[in-house]
Amino acid sequence: MTRRPYVDERQLILSGLFEIPTKPAENPGALNFSVELRGVLSEALKKSPRSRYEVAARMSELLGVEVTRFQLDSWTAESRNEWRFPFEYAAALEVACDTMCLQELLARKRGSKVLVGADTLKAELGKLELLEAEIRDRRRAIKKHLEGKR
Structure with missing residues (x-):
């Protein structure tokens, strides 16, 4: 016969207070999140206190290469599948938009938390x-x- 665990009624129960990340299933295509990435990029640009021109200028400054508003628009447009957001630009975009959205997206995809x-x-x-x-x-x-x- 197994003993039931002792439960102290004074103890705070934390389950349900916050979400514990779990590793997602690794089904075929599960990590193809280009549409979601475009949405996250678009939302970051919308929430940013800077205009897209200012974001592009700040990214250019941080990266040492020119980033244009046209590129930002292309990376976020669902109709532009051939345009892919370069991973090496992620930190610059986050700094320019004052966000952590890309780190959080990748963390969710890998079952972790930032x-x-x-x-x-x-x-x-x-x-x-x-x-x-x-x-x-x-x-x-x-x-x-x-x-x-x-």
Whole structure:
């Protein structure tokens, strides 16, 4: 007979408070997200405080190569399948638009999550607290085992 785990009623239940990323299925074509990428790029440009001309100029400055508004429009247009957004431009676009949308898109596609600043430290703190609990449990188990040997 298995013992039911002890549940402390005072303990905060975290399940359901945040989404834990899961690795997506690797079905054929599952990672072909060109339409979604165009949508994410388009949304980033819409939400940006800069105009498309300003975004193109800032990207050009950051990359050291010319980026035009025409290119931005082509990378976001669903009708322009032959135009692909260059991955090496991702960081420049994120800086120019003040977003992390491309990192977040790629993270979702790979089953992970992007953490920045204090969120990174909070995650590390949570990990350390779990390790402490595991060590405490292991220590108890060893002591219990040793007490039984006396």
